[in-house]
Each structure stands twice: as structure tokens, then as C-alpha cells.
Amino acid sequence: MIDERITLAKKQDTKLASFSWQTRLIPMIVAVPMFLQAVDTSILGTALQSIAASLNVEILHLNFAVTAYMLSLALFLPASGWLTDRFGTRRVFCSAVAIFSLASALCGAATSITQIVLFRILQGLGGAMMVPVGRLILLRSIPPAQLVMAMLWFTVPGTVGRVLGPLLGGFIVTLTSWRWIFLLNVPFGLLGILLSLRFVPDSRSEKTERFDRTGFVLMAIGLSGIVCGLETIGHNFVPLSFTILATSIGIVAAIAYWIYSRDRSDVIIPLNLFGYKAFSITNIGGMPLRIAVGSAPIFVPLLLQIGVGFTPIQSGLTSAWLSVGAFGIRPIMRRAISKFGVKPLMIAASVFSGAAFATYGLFSPDMSIYFMCAVLFMGGIVNSLGMITMNTVGFSGIPTAIMSKATALSTMMQQTSMSFGVALCTSCLTITARAHGHSAEHLTMSDFPITFFIVGALSCLSVAAFIRLPADEGAELR
Structure with missing residues (x-):
């Protein structure tokens, strides 16, 4: 009996070691x-x-x-x-x-x-x-x-x-x-x-469905049209009429796909995936948070160069503290989920990410660089906290058979969120610059704060979605 227990314990230790190895290497x-x-x-x-x-x-x-x-x-x-x-x-x-x-x-x-x-x-x-x-x-x-x-x-x-x-x-x-x-x-x-x-x-x-050509064409036109509109808005290399046309075609195609795919599971991307509560909340309700997180690495360096007056290298070294903060969450992530659970962490991440993004708008040439680095470090922590919890708990309860389609749809939602975030920040900067009497090609420090305040406030809207998660959501991760 003792020998059997020793053998079983060794097998369990080997299995845990394998999981630990997989957790890092893969x-x-x-x-x-x-x-x-x-x-x-x-x-x-x-x-x-x-x-x-x-x-x-x-x-x-x-x-x-x-x-x-x-x-x-x-x-x-x-x-x-x-x-x-x-x-x-x-x-x-x-x-x-x-x-x-x-x-x-x-x-x-x-x-x-x-x-x-x-x-x-x-x-x-x-x-x-x-x-x-x-x-x-x-x-x-x-x-x-x-x-x-x-x-x-x-x-x-x-x-x-x-x-x-x-x-x-x-x-x-x-x-x-x-x-x-x-x-x-x-x-x-x-x-x-x-x-x-x-x-x-x-x-x-084990069983591959037929390739849904009709659904692929509608989804591809819809997604590419919307992304094209979001990527070109506020830029001068294409006329505004093209942006409006591309976005309109994308929206029409997306609506056509929704009508085509309703109550069907054999389509290329089944929209009934949104029937899974955790998936729906993290991908739709989490969009405001993703907008702020996705915009920070693009517009923080722009703020530091144009507003604060840093060189590209100085800007890169300073904004790199976002990455340092993202790494800083690693030692405490598992313990935080075990102690507080997924739902409170997602709510906290939404609020503090919004606060951090709004604080970036207060940066100025007279501000201590150490304070800016500290704020960016904390912003990196809460950004990483939000993204990891959403990307992990969002697939809770989804059957293995449709997991591949769920990851594709989730990636599409994230990409659209990022494009929308860039378009939103670009539009806000353009409108603010014109209100200050100059074009967006000659941005000044005064053009940035309102953009960061708006996106920061928008991030907090995800709280309304995250609060709908069951209290025990993600219990298998603890």
C-alpha cells in the first residue's frame, strides 16, 4: 500500500512538473x-x-x-x-x-x-x-x-x-x-x-465542416470595410468620402452576415458564441477597456514627443515603463486571482486603467520624469491585469469543438477594438486641434489632455459589463 502511494505521488509530481514546463515553454x-x-x-x-x-x-x-x-x-x-x-x-x-x-x-x-x-x-x-x-x-x-x-x-x-x-x-x-x-x-x-x-x-x-464560402465573403467584406474606415479616418491620404463609403459597405456586409448566420452553427463564425455569458461580456463589454489599453502604446509616445518634447529615443525609454509594469504583474497574478477572484480584478482593472490613461493627459514638460515613469509603470500593471483576465476567463464554458471559431471571433473583436481606439484618439486630437485654431499636423501640448480624459473615462464603462459576471466565474482558474 505504501509503495502504491509513493508511486502515485511520483506520477502526480511528474504530471505537475510537465504542466509547469508546458506553462512556460509553449x-x-x-x-x-x-x-x-x-x-x-x-x-x-x-x-x-x-x-x-x-x-x-x-x-x-x-x-x-x-x-x-x-x-x-x-x-x-x-x-x-x-x-x-x-x-x-x-x-x-x-x-x-x-x-x-x-x-x-x-x-x-x-x-x-x-x-x-x-x-x-x-x-x-x-x-x-x-x-x-x-x-x-x-x-x-x-x-x-x-x-x-x-x-x-x-x-x-x-x-x-x-x-x-x-x-x-x-x-x-x-x-x-x-x-x-x-x-x-x-x-x-x-x-x-x-x-x-x-x-x-x-x-x-475530428470532424471538419464544409467551408462556408458565403459567410466568409460577407464576414471578410464587413470586417475589412469597417477596419478600413477606422484606419483611414483622420488621415489625408484618402478622401473622407472613401472612408465613409468603406465603413458603410462594411456595416451593410456585417448586417447581412448577421441575418445570414442567425440560428446557424455551421457558418464560418457562429454568432451564437455570444450566447456564452463570459465570452460576450469580455469581448463586447470589454471593448472600452481594450480601446484604452490598445491606444496607450501608440499615443503615449506621441504625447511624449510632441507634447513633452522628448526625442524618439527618450520617448521610447520612458514609455517602455508600460512594458516593465506588464512584467511586474507576473509574480502576483496567480495569488491575486486566488485571493480576490476574476470578477473583482476585472472591475478594478477597468477603473484603474481608465484613471491611468486620463493621468497620462496631465503629463507636461515641467513634470518630474520619475513621476511619469511611475504612472506608466502602474498603468502597465493594470493594463496587463485586465487583458490577462479577459483573455483567460472569456473562453470559460465554450465547448472544445467550437473553440477554434471562438478564438478567431475574439481576435477579430480585439482587432476592431484597437482600430476603433486609434480612430477615436485621432479624431479627438483632430477636433481639439481645430478648436485651438490650428491643423492636426501641428499638434501642441494643449491638444492632448481632452483626448486622454475621454478615452480614460470610456474605459470605465466596462465596469457596467463586468459587474454582470457571476461571482464564481473563473473558479477553475483559482
Whole structure:
């Protein structure tokens, strides 16, 4: 009897050690391309001027390179769930990283703006599959009790990439050629593929449904039209009529898809997923919080450079404290969930993220840099707290058979939230600048506070959704 207990204890210890190993290694592997995607998205803005001079084109025309990637991402996202069920998580994930890396190499070798736009579209195809499939790998391979720590390792690199992108871009364009912004993705992509083939488990659906062509077309047009409108609003490289037309087409297609997919489970993205309370609350109700979290890495560096007067490198070093704060939550995350539960943490994250974002609007040239770094550090903590809890508890109760479609829909909602956040901040800055008697191309310190106050207040609206969560929601994570 004693021998049997010893043997059982050894088996349990081995199983727990395996979970601990998986909790760290697998998220780090699937997060490698997430980091690259985040860096690639945020770094390009720093290098636009250098690329424009090299290719002898107007800098505003290069905005098409940014928008082309976002449109491609929106266009192919709906198909990621079906492809994963059909070909398996590991194969699709490695293929996505390979496509993204190849497109990065082609962008680095491009000799015209047309080539960059085309290759950025190819990048978007790879990027559209990396995030939802990476999250699906975690949900299928990590036990619920270990999922919080796994999601933490998965979420943080993206936050770090978005914050460090402008700083890294400043160093690259200063010390070497802008082409290295794209070429650096290649070795990291190859490393991610090799590690995935060796360590990431493969899974696929036992029964694959037919590919819903009608639903794919409607969803792709709807999502890409809305994202196109959000990405081009407030910019001068396309007329306002185009933005309105693209957004209108997107909304009409989205409504058509809703009518087409009602009460159907065999469509490419079943909207009855919103019938799961936790999924609905974290993805719809959590949109205001995601808007603030997604806008911070973009508009905080802009505030520090234009408003406070920092150089790009100084701005990058200061805003990097958002990433330091995101890392700072790691040691206490599990204990916080065990002590307080998921619901109170999500409510607190919404309130304090909004307060932190509003406080950024108070930054000024006369303010202590240590105070600014401390506020950004705390902002990084509460941002990470909110994102990790939402990304983890949001899939609670969803059957394994439709998990791939749930991750695709969740990624689509997050991408739309980020695009809306950027559009909202851009519009607020434009309106404020005109109210102050000058154009948005000549922003001043006085143009920023109202934008940060509005978005900060908006973040707190998520409290109304989070308060509807059951008190024991996410109990399996504790």
C-alpha cells in the first residue's frame, strides 16, 4: 500500500512538473511571432520618413503600407478557425509564421511603394492566423489551473513589442538601414518555426465542416470595410468620402452576415458564441477597456514627443515603463486571482486603467520624469491585469469543438477594438486641434489632455459589463 502511494505521488509530481514546463515553454514559443507582429506594427511609424526618402515617395503615401496590413489581417481572420480544424494547430501556426517571415524578407528587399504594399498584404495573411491559432494552442494544451500563468507569458510579449517598437525603430533608422526593420523578423520567425515543430503539440477537429464560402465573403467584406474606415479616418491620404463609403459597405456586409448566420452553427463564425455569458461580456463589454489599453502604446509616445518634447529615443525609454509594469504583474497574478477572484480584478482593472490613461493627459514638460515613469509603470500593471483576465476567463464554458471559431471571433473583436481606439484618439486630437485654431499636423501640448480624459473615462464603462459576471466565474482558474 505504501509503495502504491509513493508511486502515485511520483506520477502526480511528474504530471505537475510537465504542466509547469508546458506553462512556460509553449506560451513563450507561440508568443515569439506575436512579439514580432506587435513590433512590426508599431515600429513602421518611426521608419516612414526614412523609407519615403529612400524610395523617393511622399510620406503620406506610405500610410497605404500600414493600412494594407490591417486590411489583409481583417480579410483573412475569419478563415483561421476553419483552417485550424482542417489542417491542425501546429501546421497552420508554422505556416503562418513562415508566410509572415517570407513577406518580411520581401518587404526588406522592396524597391517601390507598390511592392511594399503588396508584401504587407502577404504579411497580413500570415498575421491573421498567428494570434488566434497561438491562443488556441494554449487553450487546448494547458490545463485550466495553469492557464492564467500561460496566458500571462503569451500576452506580455505583445505589449512589450508595441511599446519597444518605436524605440527600436529609432535606433535602426539612426544607425543602419530601414530595411532591417523587416529583415530582423526572419531569424526570429525561423526560430519560432523550429521550436514549434519540436515542442508544440498538434491538435485538430475530428470532424471538419464544409467551408462556408458565403459567410466568409460577407464576414471578410464587413470586417475589412469597417477596419478600413477606422484606419483611414483622420488621415489625408484618402478622401473622407472613401472612408465613409468603406465603413458603410462594411456595416451593410456585417448586417447581412448577421441575418445570414442567425440560428446557424455551421457558418464560418457562429454568432451564437455570444450566447456564452463570459465570452460576450469580455469581448463586447470589454471593448472600452481594450480601446484604452490598445491606444496607450501608440499615443503615449506621441504625447511624449510632441507634447513633452522628448526625442524618439527618450520617448521610447520612458514609455517602455508600460512594458516593465506588464512584467511586474507576473509574480502576483496567480495569488491575486486566488485571493480576490476574476470578477473583482476585472472591475478594478477597468477603473484603474481608465484613471491611468486620463493621468497620462496631465503629463507636461515641467513634470518630474520619475513621476511619469511611475504612472506608466502602474498603468502597465493594470493594463496587463485586465487583458490577462479577459483573455483567460472569456473562453470559460465554450465547448472544445467550437473553440477554434471562438478564438478567431475574439481576435477579430480585439482587432476592431484597437482600430476603433486609434480612430477615436485621432479624431479627438483632430477636433481639439481645430478648436485651438490650428491643423492636426501641428499638434501642441494643449491638444492632448481632452483626448486622454475621454478615452480614460470610456474605459470605465466596462465596469457596467463586468459587474454582470457571476461571482464564481473563473473558479477553475483559482
